[in-house]
Amino acid sequence: MQTTLLKTDPNFHEPGRRFFRDFSPGDDFYEALIEAHNGLTDEQSEALNARLILVLANHIGDLRVLREALQAARAAA
């Protein structure tokens, strides 16, 4: 699927930190994501995910990127 502004290549990173393995920054994020749900009911997890999307969307801010992201997520189902 074509995107113009939305980054779809690996982009997890941490300024000032050196990763010797390319899978490490993504795995760090994924672990933190799953850990954030630890101990929550399914309903609480769903609500957390909604809040997370809203927080991230505001951070991105650029509506063109957000439209592409919505499109990309919907189309990949």
Added chain:
Amino acid sequence: MGAYVNPIYPYKAPTDLKATPPLRKPLIVIGAGPVGLAAAVDARLQGLDVLVLDDDKTVSVGSRAVCYAKRSLEILDRLGVADPACALGVSWNIGRTFLEEDEVYQFNLVPDAGHKRPGMINLQQYHIEEMLIARALELGADIRWQHKVTAVTRHEDHATLTVETPDGSFDIEADWLVVADGARSPIRRHLGLDIEGRVFQDRFLIADVIMKADYPAERWFWFDPPFHPNQSVLLHKQSNNVWRIDFQLGWDADPEEEKKPEKVIPRLKAMLGDDRPFELEWVSIYTFQCRRMTDFRHGRVLFVGDAAHQVSPFGARGANSGFQDADDLMWKLALVIQGQAPEKLLDTYALDRQFAADENIMNSTRSTDFITPKSRTSKTFRNQVLALAKHYPFARKLVNSGRLSVPSFLTQSLLNTPDADTFEGNMVPGAPMDDAPVQVQGKEAWLLDQVGHGFACLLFVDAVPSDAQLAQLQSLQKGPLPVKPLIVAPRALDVPGLKVIVDAQGWIAKRYDGKAGTTYLLRPDQHVAARWRQLNAALVQQAVARATCN
């Protein structure tokens, strides 16, 4: 059942080991598994006498550890068994990942050219053990079968072992004891030492199947396949037409029931299709834990391999990290035994390998949590990563069906001399050395094969080294801990008495950011200890002292 026949190694009565008072040996290794054997071979290469005690009389029953990663092959190269291992093993680079019926994506393990050894080979553990036994015996290691150590008493400057044999039991002493008796480690338990971590509530079925299949030598991993719904399956090729198939069963599965051929065969038929002929070689059910001992060193007793740390099988970080333990330990132990370094050098074995074990545990735990999600939300994320992976490269990088074993960068090691100069690239102090294709005396060769079993120093030059440089290199060869000088040049040079490594294609220069004058100090286990932009023998000697706790 099966094609492989375990060899029986001869029992030798311990008449020469029994004595009153007990004999004192400089070094005893408990356990003739891959890691204990690697330690014994390395001990011989370091000039140490070594006695290996094993309670069994054969190699591993079943294929067990089947993936040997590039770093292990490089270590085995130094030990002298990588050629037969690679000749018999199956090389593979392509991994395919499936969700239900669809292939999600594939990866290629070796995007990085210019290494002697492939990213991974598959070979049954019993073959690796046979090769290591032959090599250890050839080098003069004393291996005693059916010698079960039943008690160990720790003393300030030695350990006393009680050994049970078919001819009764006896006591023997060791200045140094290396414990390589596996995950259940009877010696660790006997000494009451802690090992802590996480138990995973899941069971897996391993089946080794002999079949003449036309599948390519690739790693195939299924999430939730139609022939085994809601669970994962892994297919791997080993040597001699043996295939490893690994089924996730879930925690409720009955291990005794699931092991029965009448239960296993239908699972295999569902996967392979009904008419493909196959024979079962070995079946095993396993659970696993991710845990490590708090301290790998207890005075004169040193723990290596699974006895010290355990990981989930995803990523092949068990035997591979065990080889790295032996690689890190044995040169240090040799220097201590030979009186060239203080005992505290062995504390750095413990610290550095505990650091590496934590990294291995972290990576294998992450793989396990991805493969076997623990909640509905975790499973949703996993499946949607797979859905996105069909379309987007970022999601492919998140798919975690095992982060295949790579060595740790020991950047925190006390043995490193921190950089004073500026360098690009990954060869930082504490890094495991990158290999490179080179020419030596007009012949094609590899960088790692040039560095040997002791300290070495790479000096990058663009012309014949100056007299001042040659004098400094000579002084390093004559120091209390000799450093072998190696000249790295872009073309053949005549430097009498010194080995010149020709880096015609610039692989070393690029990987090590080498320019004329750049100097690297390399540890005996092929890790970078220090580096500078100019050769200064006094600084090199200080770094050698630091790397040996002197």
